[in-house]
Structure formats: structure tokens, C-alpha cells
Amino acid sequence: MSHDHDLNGAEILLKALTEQGVEVVFGYPGGAVLPIYDEIFKQNRLRHILVRHEQAAVHAAEGYARSTGKVGCVLVTSGPGSTNAVTGLLDAMLDSTPMVCLTGQVPTSLIGNDAFQEADTTGITRPCTKHNYLVKDVNDLARVVHEAFYVAKTGRPGPVVIDLPKDVMTAKGKYVGIGKVRHKSYIPKVKGDLERIEEAASLMASAKKPILYFGGGVINSGNAAIDLASKLVKLTGFPFTQTLMGLGSVPASNPQFLGMVGMHGTYEANLAMHGCDVMVCIGARFDDRVTGKTSAFSPHSKKIHIDIDPSSINKNIMVDVPIVGDVGHVLEDMIRVWKAKQLHVDEKALKSWWRTIDGWRSKDCLRYANSKKLIKPQYAIERLYELTKDRDPIIATEVGQHQMWAAQFAKFDVARHWLTSGGLGTMGFGLPAAMGAQVAFPDKLVVNIAGESSIQMNIQEMATLAQERLAVKIFILNNQYLGMVRQWQELLHGGRYAESHMDVHPDFVKLAEAYGAKGRRVDKPAELDAAIMEMIETPGAFILDVRTDASENVFPMIPAGAAHNEMLMGPEDEAENPSSEDGMVLV
Amino acid sequence: MTGKHHPHKHRHTIAVLVDNEPGVLARVIGLFSGRGYNIESLTVAEVAARENLSRITIVTSGTAQIVEQIKAQLSRLVPVHKVVDLTKDGPAVERELALVKVVGIGEKRVESLRIADIFRARTVDATNESFVFEIVGRSDKIDAFINLMEPLGLVDVSRTGVVAIARGTQPL
Structure with a gap:
């Protein structure tokens, strides 16, 4: 006869993962997680992919998460299992990838004793996760798992670690379902401030040389945001660029696409960023690979910044219209405001801006000298x-x-x-x-x-x-x-x-x-x-x-410490533009 | 930086309401060290046992942009309920407590007592050749007191760091 009290930690864990809809976990077994593996052995709802190194488990979960939009799930053992996962966790953190990483831990009675395969996993992973937990009481387990998934996938997504001492996995406790878990302090703001959105829309309507700059946040926000981004592109006729993480957020075959922005972005995208009068940054974060020298970044533009993470706003670049909110919600409101106010773009100015851009495009900056002998x-x-x-x-x-x-x-x-x-x-x-x-x-x-x-x-x-x-x-x-x-x-x-x-x-x-x-x-x-x-x-x-030809370099290139209008276009530029002393120390 | 922000550094007192759980202080301190922010003082204690809340008071300094970043980064931590900039958001009362040990005999000993009296410091321990004074006040007052005690036989200081609360009717 089964009663809620009869579940052990490992059973509770599996039940919670199942309720969260987890179908695949990438993992590698070890002493501290044996009770969990025993539970995995006994069931067939959850597919376990046995990797060959814990770092790969985390990257695999990232690949799974990024390609599906679901939360990636990882299971590794204590000590070296968790330290091997660290690089992947930080990778997921910086690229805002939703993930829950379960790490084994030595039994609670041994924590702090330098036990075999013990590591202070919550201490080590604190700066490279969105949040982490050490579960010391089996009755907290289900709640923590549900909370972890909620934290991982909402707001700005990121990796969450749950450290699981071995004795907690064997102890008996109570299961709690998803519906009963509500977070007290973590409540991400998804709706943007309407006044700001109206201000942004008016600014866009008044723009003579606008550019839309899409980042990975559009994709993270979900399918609605992805559709709305394309709608905004169509509605405005504005040229747009994308960050490395934002590629694919709006189809690259769209004729308004200028190519990628940044250090190895296209000539036209970087010059349009530099020369624009209104920049709309949507789900991107003015990363140093994008901005180049910040003091010379897009010097004459008014900047609108849509981001769900308030700490991304005014971090690297000061903006004029910050909008904290989920890209999907904000774009929906923005398009509605645009239509309701019957806003129009400045067609004449936009035409002339496109002529300038077409001039830049004609430079064909990705051109390279092909060869019959060597594969370029x-x-x-x-x-x-x-x-x-x-x-x-x-x-x-x-x-x-x-x-x-x-x-x-x-x-x-x-x-x-x-x-x-x-x-x-x-x-x-x-x-x-x-x-x-x-x-x-x-x-x-x-x-x-x-x-x-x-x-x-x-x-x-x-x-x-x-x-x-x-x-x-x-x-x-x-x-x-x-x-x-x-x-x-x-x-x-x-x-x-x-x-x-x-x-x-x-x-x-x-x-x-x-x-x-x-x-x-x-x-x-x-x-x-x-x-x-x-x-x-x-x-x-x-x-x-x-x-391939070993001598090829990636061009265009904005050398470290340079501005968007100081691009190197090819080998012929290298000799004329020695990099600055300041640039030497940058990465 | 696009040069629009004010380059001057200012001192800010920030109150942070957090879940009283293991690791929360480490998150806050790690955030400051990891991102290169200053901590001039930091205090923490449980303030609402029933709701399991602790209050952290941080004195930091930075440009307006950096202080905004600090607040945004703090707010982003999952166990953080509230972040209030007491310096920016209106007048606040700030207090610090210090225990100050002064060792000496004769005229210096008498002088230390006299100054303690002027500063309204209490004597909380005494031997034939030493006093421990307890002084409460703003940090600059405590600084001044310690400076005056220096030539009079100051041997040890323990300070709590700043605690602060907004003036008026509003809670945090």
C-alpha cells in the first residue's frame, strides 16, 4: 500500500521531474547519486543519456534546451562530477539557457568534513548559476525541484543547481505537486511600462535613420516574440541586425537584414549601428563584442532598450528609453500602440537611409578571394x-x-x-x-x-x-x-x-x-x-x-578597443591600421 | 559608458530584505567582490522571525550608474525581496555602534573619560588602567571619537557597521 510518506528522496525527485515534463536527462553516475540512478533504472519515462564527461552533459542539455525551448536537465555526481559541470553552467548562465542541474553530494552528516568526493558545490556554483539549492531535508525536495524549474525558465532564463546529499535521497518524505509551489521573492516583471512603450513608439516613428538590433532574448522569450519581431520588421520597414545569439530570431533571408553586428559583423550592420539616429535594442545586452569601444558606440542615436533583466539596462551603454519586460509582451504592446496611434514611419527619410545602407552593402564585405588549390x-x-x-x-x-x-x-x-x-x-x-x-x-x-x-x-x-x-x-x-x-x-x-x-x-x-x-x-x-x-x-x-587554407583571417573585424566605423575589411587593411595600445589589453 | 552619466562617486546606504537562508549573505558578498563593487560596511541580522526575513544594510560608493547597477544586481538575486536606496529615496537615520578600548593611566586616562562624556559614550568595562567605551552614532561621529582616543591609549576597536532606516511613517 502506497502512501505519500512512503516515497524516498530519489522517488520524489523522479516524480517531480516527471511532473515538470522532463523527458531526457544528460548525466554520469557516481557514488553520491547511486540512489537516483537506482530509481532511473526502475522506470522508463525518463530517458537517460550517458555522456562521457560531465562538462558534455551540461553542453548537451544546453543544446537540447536551445533547440527545443524547454528546460535542459543534467544529473552528475558529487565532487569532480559537479566541478566538471561548472564550465557548462557558466556557459548556460552567460547565454541565458534554462537548465536544472542535479548534483550529488556526500551525506549531510559528512558535509564539511572533506569527505571522499566532497565539494562545496553550492559555494562553487553560486556565481555561475542563476540560483542554487542544497536540500538538507527530504520534505523540502519536491518544492525545491518545482521552484528550480520555475526559476530556470522564467524571467531571464538560466541554470539552477540542486545539490542532493545522498542521505536525503534515501530518506522518506512527502511529495508536493507543482500547483502548491509559489515563490515569495522571485517574481519577474514581464509587462513593460506602457508609457515607456508609447515613448519608444513615437521615437521610432520620428526616426530618420533607425535600426532594430535583435538578440537572443527574442528567442528565449518564445514563439510569440519570434513572430512579433518579424511583424515589427515588416510594420516599420526598418533595417535590422542581430547579435551572435540572436541569429534566426527574424529570418536571415528577409531583405531588411543587414547581417550580424559586432566584432565580426558586417560592414553595413556596424555602420548602420554607428550612424543611426534611433536604435531599438530588443533582447540584447550591448555586449563588448557588439559595442566595440563604448565611448564611440553609436554616438548620435537615441537608444531604446527592451530587456527582461533590469541589470542589463544602463550596464554598458546608457539608454534613453529603457523598457523592462519580456520581449513578447513588450512587442505586442508596442505594435498595438503603433497601430492605435496610427503612427507612420518617415518614408522619405527611410528611403534615403536605405540608399546609404545600400551603398555600404555594395562593398560586399564578406567577399573573399577564392582559390582553386586550397579550400577557403x-x-x-x-x-x-x-x-x-x-x-x-x-x-x-x-x-x-x-x-x-x-x-x-x-x-x-x-x-x-x-x-x-x-x-x-x-x-x-x-x-x-x-x-x-x-x-x-x-x-x-x-x-x-x-x-x-x-x-x-x-x-x-x-x-x-x-x-x-x-x-x-x-x-x-x-x-x-x-x-x-x-x-x-x-x-x-x-x-x-x-x-x-x-x-x-x-x-x-x-x-x-x-x-x-x-x-x-x-x-x-x-x-x-x-x-x-x-x-x-x-x-x-x-x-x-x-x-583549409591556414592563412585566412576573419573579416570584417573591429579590432579590440576600436569603434564600429574603424573596421578592418581584409588583409589589405591590416598593415595600415595597427591596433592601439589600449586595444592590446582588451580581449 | 557613453559619457552621459555623472562621473562622481557617492556614498549610498542600501537596505536589502532577504530570506534568512544559508548562503544568502555569500550571494550578496560574492556579487560585490565578483563585480568589483565597493563595500564600506555591511550588517546583517534577522528582523522578522515569523516571515524568516533578514535585513542587510550595505554602505557602498560608486557613480550613479554603478549604484543603479548594484541595486539591479541585488534585486536579481532570487532570495531578495526588496532593495531600497536609503540615500536616494529620502532622508534616513543611520547609526553605528562601536566598542573602543583605551589603555592608560594618569592624565590621559582622565582625558579619555572627559571626551567619552562629550560624545555621550558609555563606559561598559573598566580596570585600573583601561576603559571600554560604547558609542552610538553616525559613522563620522565614531570616526571622530576614535581619532581623539588615538593619542590617549587606543588599543582596540570593534564596530558594527551601519544600520539605517528611513525617516517618516513608511516601512521598507
């Missing part, structure tokens, strides 16, 4: 995009030059099809993130665009792909260099390539085979298309090792 990395991405776009792929990346080329040359017409580590810039993110997305969408084409160095930071997940039969395609731009490091050394450190070249790399084709996958190497531009088709059409995981 830009060409590789272009071909990958062209040959896969009909399949609407999900594209993940690692971090570095390949990531920027992917952002520039792959076009995203759909939100949540672009998985990249923006804020933290975590090498090793891509493969597990792609894996997480493939778990969510087993029939979809999921490609991880990687560098030969990044891919090795979580290469062990090839085994997880094999075990779970996940057909992730790994597209390595192999230039034998830590390319972005090499680029900065070339531009800033006199071409002294300290430790950015790796003489030894594995044979990636054999490596693929060692993990039960298939692989191919390609180094001739003429063979690239066939190689890409082989990668796509071969069932199962595949590594395509694309040997």
Missing part, C-alpha cells in the same frame, strides 16, 4: 550551407574562427537552429550541444561546425553518439592552428605565433572509425561538394575533416 574556410561553409539548406539543419559550433565564419556564411531562417557559445566562448561546446539537439530531433540534420582544436575538447562524446545512435555530422575546418589566437597574434603581436600551432593532430578519419562512425578527409576545392554530400547521406555520425 569561407567557401567550405558556403558550400555546406548551400548543400544542406533545403534540409533546414540545426547547426552547432565550437568557438573560434570557424564559429565566426559559420555565423557569417550560414543563414538562419528559423530560430533555435543555431547553437553556439556566445558569452563564455567555450571551446568544446559544439559536439555535445549538437548531440543534445539530435536527441531532441532524432530525424533532423544536425551539423557541428568545428575547428580541429575545439573538437578535441569534448571528442570523447563520439562514444555517446555511437551508443545512442545519434547521427551528428561533424564538419571540421582544419587549419592546424588555434585560428583565432593566430589571427590576434598576427594583428597584435607581430606575427609571433606562440603556441597557436599544433604539430600533432589525430587522424580524424581513423578517429571516427575508432568510435564506430565514418569519416573522410578533403583538401581539394573540387572535391568538397561530393565530400559534403557523402557526410550528409552516410547514415550515422560522420566526421568530415576539411583541410
Whole structure:
């Protein structure tokens, strides 16, 4: 006979996860979480994906969360299990990814005793989570789990850690359902202040040189916000740009799209940001990769900033019309106000602004000199995009030059099809993130665009792909260099390539085979298309090792410490524009 | 920074109402150290046992923009119920308590007692060669008292840090 009191901690945990709608958990077992694994063993509602390293579990949950819009879920053991998860947690924090990470902990009686595999997990993860909990009483467990999911997915989303001492998992206690949990202090503000919204709408109607600047917050807000963003673009006819995290929030094929903004953004997007008179920042945070030198950032514009996180407002850039609220709610109100007040854009001024922008566009800033002998990395991405776009792929990346080329040359017409580590810039993110997305969408084409160095930071997940039969395609731009490091050394450190070249790399084709996958190497531009088709059409995981021209740099580039109108456009600009002393110390 | 903000640093006293739970103080302190904000003084104690609330009073300094950031960052912490800038939002009473140990004999000892009397400090411990004074007041008053005690045999000071409350009828 079952009574609520009869549940042990692990049973309560599983029941709470089920009630929260969790279908998949990415994890790795260990001593402290054995009671939880025992419960997982006894059921089949919750699918457990056994990763090969805890960092990968977190990135996989990020990939799952970012591609689905659901909360990612992770389960790791105490001590090294939780410390290995830390990089992923901070990655999720900086990119506002909703996640609940369950960490094992030594029994409460041993906490503080330097017990085997003990770590002060709540202490260590405090600055890299949105919130964290240590559950010391089994009767708090269900409430904490429900609260954790609520905190993770509402407001500005983020990772939440629940630290679970082993004795709490075996103790008997009471279950509490979702409906009974209400938070006392955490109540995010979703509706924007209407007066501010009206002010913003009037400002937009009066603009002569406007720009819309969309960030990852649009996607995080949900489908309503994504639809409304496109509506706003259509309603106003304004040019728009997107941050790295915002790619796909409005379709890239929209003719009003100027390309990505920021350090490796397009000429037209950056100059439009610099020269605009009204900037509408929607769900973005004026990150330093976007602004360049803040004192010279868009000097003549009135700035409207919509963000659900009040601490993002006036943090890096002072704005004129701050609107704290959820992008979806605010855009809905904004469009309603626009229509109700019968506001119109200044057509004449806008036409002239578009003429200026078209002038910038004609510079064709992403142009590169292609080669018949060497595969240019830009060409590789272009071909990958062209040959896969009909399949609407999900594209993940690692971090570095390949990531920027992917952002520039792959076009995203759909939100949540672009998985990249923006804020933290975590090498090793891509493969597990792609894996997480493939778990969510087993029939979809999921490609991880990687560098030969990044891919090795979580290469062990090839085994997880094999075990779970996940057909992730790994597209390595192999230039034998830590390319972005090499680029900065070339531009800033006199071409002294300290430790950015790796003489030894594995044979990636054999490596693929060692993990039960298939692989191919390609180094001739003429063979690239066939190689890409082989990668796509071969069932199962595949590594395509694309040997690229090692000397290519990512352009355009706003050098560190420079302003949007001080872009380097290509190799010919490098010699003329030595970077400033101030820029040297920036990252 | 776009140069629109005021570059002058100001001292602000901020009251923060939080859930009285483990780690909440660490969150607040970690936020200040992690983001490079100043803490001039910080006090914390439970103020409403039934609702399980503690009140943290922080004295910090920064430009107007930084102080706004500090308040926004504090408000973002999940166990934080309320953040009030007592300096900005109207007049507030600020008090600090200090225990001050002075060791000496003869004229210096007499002088220390005389000054304690002027400052309305209480003698809470005495031996033949020492006093412990308890003084309550604004921080600058306590600073002045300690400065005067310095040449008279000051050997030890313990201060509570500032507690503050808004003047008038309104609660936090």
C-alpha cells in the first residue's frame, strides 16, 4: 500500500521531474547519486543519456534546451562530477539557457568534513548559476525541484543547481505537486511600462535613420516574440541586425537584414549601428563584442532598450528609453500602440537611409578571394550551407574562427537552429550541444561546425553518439592552428605565433572509425561538394575533416578597443591600421 | 559608458530584505567582490522571525550608474525581496555602534573619560588602567571619537557597521 510518506528522496525527485515534463536527462553516475540512478533504472519515462564527461552533459542539455525551448536537465555526481559541470553552467548562465542541474553530494552528516568526493558545490556554483539549492531535508525536495524549474525558465532564463546529499535521497518524505509551489521573492516583471512603450513608439516613428538590433532574448522569450519581431520588421520597414545569439530570431533571408553586428559583423550592420539616429535594442545586452569601444558606440542615436533583466539596462551603454519586460509582451504592446496611434514611419527619410545602407552593402564585405588549390574556410561553409539548406539543419559550433565564419556564411531562417557559445566562448561546446539537439530531433540534420582544436575538447562524446545512435555530422575546418589566437597574434603581436600551432593532430578519419562512425578527409576545392554530400547521406555520425587554407583571417573585424566605423575589411587593411595600445589589453 | 552619466562617486546606504537562508549573505558578498563593487560596511541580522526575513544594510560608493547597477544586481538575486536606496529615496537615520578600548593611566586616562562624556559614550568595562567605551552614532561621529582616543591609549576597536532606516511613517 502506497502512501505519500512512503516515497524516498530519489522517488520524489523522479516524480517531480516527471511532473515538470522532463523527458531526457544528460548525466554520469557516481557514488553520491547511486540512489537516483537506482530509481532511473526502475522506470522508463525518463530517458537517460550517458555522456562521457560531465562538462558534455551540461553542453548537451544546453543544446537540447536551445533547440527545443524547454528546460535542459543534467544529473552528475558529487565532487569532480559537479566541478566538471561548472564550465557548462557558466556557459548556460552567460547565454541565458534554462537548465536544472542535479548534483550529488556526500551525506549531510559528512558535509564539511572533506569527505571522499566532497565539494562545496553550492559555494562553487553560486556565481555561475542563476540560483542554487542544497536540500538538507527530504520534505523540502519536491518544492525545491518545482521552484528550480520555475526559476530556470522564467524571467531571464538560466541554470539552477540542486545539490542532493545522498542521505536525503534515501530518506522518506512527502511529495508536493507543482500547483502548491509559489515563490515569495522571485517574481519577474514581464509587462513593460506602457508609457515607456508609447515613448519608444513615437521615437521610432520620428526616426530618420533607425535600426532594430535583435538578440537572443527574442528567442528565449518564445514563439510569440519570434513572430512579433518579424511583424515589427515588416510594420516599420526598418533595417535590422542581430547579435551572435540572436541569429534566426527574424529570418536571415528577409531583405531588411543587414547581417550580424559586432566584432565580426558586417560592414553595413556596424555602420548602420554607428550612424543611426534611433536604435531599438530588443533582447540584447550591448555586449563588448557588439559595442566595440563604448565611448564611440553609436554616438548620435537615441537608444531604446527592451530587456527582461533590469541589470542589463544602463550596464554598458546608457539608454534613453529603457523598457523592462519580456520581449513578447513588450512587442505586442508596442505594435498595438503603433497601430492605435496610427503612427507612420518617415518614408522619405527611410528611403534615403536605405540608399546609404545600400551603398555600404555594395562593398560586399564578406567577399573573399577564392582559390582553386586550397579550400577557403569561407567557401567550405558556403558550400555546406548551400548543400544542406533545403534540409533546414540545426547547426552547432565550437568557438573560434570557424564559429565566426559559420555565423557569417550560414543563414538562419528559423530560430533555435543555431547553437553556439556566445558569452563564455567555450571551446568544446559544439559536439555535445549538437548531440543534445539530435536527441531532441532524432530525424533532423544536425551539423557541428568545428575547428580541429575545439573538437578535441569534448571528442570523447563520439562514444555517446555511437551508443545512442545519434547521427551528428561533424564538419571540421582544419587549419592546424588555434585560428583565432593566430589571427590576434598576427594583428597584435607581430606575427609571433606562440603556441597557436599544433604539430600533432589525430587522424580524424581513423578517429571516427575508432568510435564506430565514418569519416573522410578533403583538401581539394573540387572535391568538397561530393565530400559534403557523402557526410550528409552516410547514415550515422560522420566526421568530415576539411583541410583549409591556414592563412585566412576573419573579416570584417573591429579590432579590440576600436569603434564600429574603424573596421578592418581584409588583409589589405591590416598593415595600415595597427591596433592601439589600449586595444592590446582588451580581449 | 557613453559619457552621459555623472562621473562622481557617492556614498549610498542600501537596505536589502532577504530570506534568512544559508548562503544568502555569500550571494550578496560574492556579487560585490565578483563585480568589483565597493563595500564600506555591511550588517546583517534577522528582523522578522515569523516571515524568516533578514535585513542587510550595505554602505557602498560608486557613480550613479554603478549604484543603479548594484541595486539591479541585488534585486536579481532570487532570495531578495526588496532593495531600497536609503540615500536616494529620502532622508534616513543611520547609526553605528562601536566598542573602543583605551589603555592608560594618569592624565590621559582622565582625558579619555572627559571626551567619552562629550560624545555621550558609555563606559561598559573598566580596570585600573583601561576603559571600554560604547558609542552610538553616525559613522563620522565614531570616526571622530576614535581619532581623539588615538593619542590617549587606543588599543582596540570593534564596530558594527551601519544600520539605517528611513525617516517618516513608511516601512521598507
